[in-house]
Amino acid sequence: MSEIVSSKNLTKIYPGKIKVKALDDFSISVMPGQIFGLLGQNGAGKTTFIKILLGITRLTEGSFSLFGSNEYNHLLKKNIGYLPENIQFPEVFTARQSLAALARFYEMEPSLIKKRTGELFELLGLEKIADRRAKTFSKGQNQRLGIARALLHDPDLIILDEPTDGIDPVGRKEIRTILQDLKSKGKTIFLNSHILSEVEMITDSVAILHKGKLLRTGTIHELTHENTHFEIKISRGLTLEEENSIVYLEKISEKLYRYNGSEVTELNRIIDKVRNLEILIEEITLRKSNLEELFIKTINADERVN
Amino acid sequence: MKGITQSVLFFFDHLRRSKSFWVTIGGVVVMIVISALISYSVYDNITPGTAVAKIQQSYDFTLINLLNATTQLMIFVGLFTVAITVNSVIKRGVFDIFLSFPVRRWELLTGAFLSGIIFMFVVLLFLTMGIWVIHSSIFGMFYGEVLHWGLLNLLGFVIMFHLVIFVSFGFRSPIAGLLTAIAYSVIVSSVVFVMQQMIQTSSKVWLRETVNVVYWILPKSSEFSSSFFMAGQPTAEGHVLKLIISSLLFIFTVFGLTIIIFEKKDY
Numbered sequence: 321m322s323e324i325v326s327s328k329n330l331t332k333i334y335p336g337k338i339k340v341k342a343l344d345d346f347s348i349s350v351m352p353g354q355i356f357g358l359l360g361q362n363g364a365g366k367t368t369f370i371k372i373l374l375g376i377t378r379l380t381e382g383s384f385s386l387f388g389s390n391e392y393n394h395l396l397k398k399n400i401g402y403l404p405e406n407i408q409f410p411e412v413f414t415a416r417q418s419l420a421a422l423a424r425f426y427e428m429e430p431s432l433i434k435k436r437t438g439e440l441f442e443l444l445g446l447e448k449i450a451d452r453r454a455k456t457f458s459k460g461q462n463q464r465l466g467i468a469r470a471l472l473h474d475p476d477l478i479i480l481d482e483p484t485d486g487i488d489p490v491g492r493k494e495i496r497t498i499l500q501d502l503k504s505k506g507k508t509i510f511l512n513s514h515i516l517s518e519v520e521m522i523t524d525s526v527a528i529l530h531k532g533k534l535l536r537t538g539t540i541h542e543l544t545h546e547n548t549h550f551e552i553k554i555s556r557g558l559t560l561e562e563e564n565s566i567v568y569l570e571k572i573s574e575k576l577y578r579y580n581g582s583e584v585t586e587l588n589r590i591i592d593k594v595r596n597l598e599i600l601i602e603e604i605t606l607r608k609s610n611l612e613e614l615f616i617k618t619i620n621a622d623e624r625v626n
Numbered sequence: 627m628k629g630i631t632q633s634v635l636f637f638f639d640h641l642r643r644s645k646s647f648w649v650t651i652g653g654v655v656v657m658i659v660i661s662a663l664i665s666y667s668v669y670d671n672i673t674p675g676t677a678v679a680k681i682q683q684s685y686d687f688t689l690i691n692l693l694n695a696t697t698q699l700m701i702f703v704g705l706f707t708v709a710i711t712v713n714s715v716i717k718r719g720v721f722d723i724f725l726s727f728p729v730r731r732w733e734l735l736t737g738a739f740l741s742g743i744i745f746m747f748v749v750l751l752f753l754t755m756g757i758w759v760i761h762s763s764i765f766g767m768f769y770g771e772v773l774h775w776g777l778l779n780l781l782g783f784v785i786m787f788h789l790v791i792f793v794s795f796g797f798r799s800p801i802a803g804l805l806t807a808i809a810y811s812v813i814v815s816s817v818v819f820v821m822q823q824m825i826q827t828s829s830k831v832w833l834r835e836t837v838n839v840v841y842w843i844l845p846k847s848s849e850f851s852s853s854f855f856m857a858g859q860p861t862a863e864g865h866v867l868k869l870i871i872s873s874l875l876f877i878f879t880v881f882g883l884t885i886i887i888f889e890k891k892d893y
Binding site: 334371374375376377378394395396397398400402404406407408409410411412413417421422424425426427469 | 628629632635636639640643644645714715717718719720722723725726727728729730890892893
């Protein structure tokens with residue numbers, strides 16, 4: 321299966337008196353049917369990458385491909401739904417009119433536009449305000465309308481730049497459900513976000529971008545399991561001899577030890593050895609780093625190096 | 627071509643839903659009503675027994691001035707209307723959506739330009755025909771020789787509108803575009819036109835040649851909207867055609883430049 325989105329050594333330098341390197345040798349690949357999260361602080365280069373994919377911004381060096389095609393073709397965008405950051409709609413239209421007017425560019429039949437608009441308004445809870453002008457919408461309502469627009473023509477690739485920005489927790493949960501539902505239908509979702517807890521809940525793979533550079537990439541499982549360990553609290557401290565007899569056990573403090581792994585079989589072996597020494601195990605805790613910890617750790621490590 | 631059609635239809639849809647569209651339509655109606663009142667007043671003042679030739683002269687004079695004044699005013703109203711539409715589309719948050727459409731950039735741009743021209747053409751057509759029909763009905767005579775001159779004002783509008791498009795899309799500043807267009811039409815074009823007329827008898831060849839070159843390069847928005855042509859004033863052979871061609875050349879050059887800038891620019 322070929323990648324739906326990929327970039328190879330992509331570099332973007334914004335010209336000007338002070339040249340800004342927004343992306344530096346950036347390479348990623350997104351497989352079909354995935355929810356992919358591009359993570360980074362503000363100004364990391366996330367939006368620039370999306371804009372390059374959509375032809376809104378031109379790349380300086382490197383290459384990228386969409387749907388397996390290395391040649392940029394505006395018609396590829398027929399199959400892409402895009403929600404820009406801080407989306408706004410032309411002020412003269414109501415929400416319904418906005419979608420109908422913008423759907424024209426995707427050659428949709430009026431009957432299909434009507435059907436899809438109705439379905440999406442229901443899905444995103446916009447039915448009651450569908451005939452109000454979008455300029456009167458709150459940020460959250462505007463964002464929902466933006467998501468409806470991105471999904472209107474039923475694209476295979478959905479690119480969402482900060483989709484839950486300004487949306488309340490209930491709304492966020494609803495959007496997560498929608499995205500997971502889209503994934504189950506085989507759609508690929510490319511997500512830019514800095515709400516890491518949310519990204520962790522729904523994405524399959526992520527890439528961490530910092531100052532235009534790719535620092536880490538992998539599946540959520542791969543990345544968060546790197547630092548998984550168990551902490552074992554025992555009734556008394558081990559002697560040096562006892563410590564040496566139990567491999568993989570690291571001392572944290574007097575009665576607290578750490579097993580750096582996630583293998584349950586090995587953990588049980590350690591427990592058996594500790595119990596054989598007639599030491600009471602008071603507590604075993606699984607310590608797993610979450611995406612946020614990993615992200616901060618990765619960013620901080622890069623800051624220290626540079 | 628499909629992209630241009632989609633773009634034109636979108637901009638029309640936007641135009642017809644804007645308040646300024648209704649201001650323009652209202653403006654056309656008001657202009658026709660005022661023109662009707664003026665026509666009636668002029669006709670009413672003609673003493674019985676006046677020769678038909680004199681009445682026709684009065685008919686021509688009134689029609690020319692009515693058409694000239696109203697079309698010029700409506701061109702500025704129409705320019706505001708289309709500039710507001712362009713502004714609404716290129717503002718941050720909306721423009722990104724447009725650039726993500728499966729349409730080439732130059733098609734979007736051309737669509738915006740054409741929709742403005744078609745809109746203004748329809749406005750001028752209704753205005754001109756409305757005033758002519760009512761004025762002619764009041765006078766009881768129907769002479770349409772000056773009507774096509776009224777539509778030359780459309781070219782004056784195109785000159786201003788292409789400057790709006792150039793500054794708006796090239797530099798993302800519709801207000802600056804609007805000001806540039808108005809400043810060009812009201813100041814630059816008028817000054818160049820007057821200067822060109824004045825220096826024809828000048829003994830300074832370099833000055834005459836310089837002004838002539840500038841005059842024939844720049845588009846003639848102020849000339850197209852003067853009542854000079856309508857009044858049937860004599861002009862040198864081929865003068866009007868030269869005016870039209872030189873203006874069109876300028877428009878094509880600037881519009882081509884707008885496309886190049888717009889195609890290459892990062893947003």
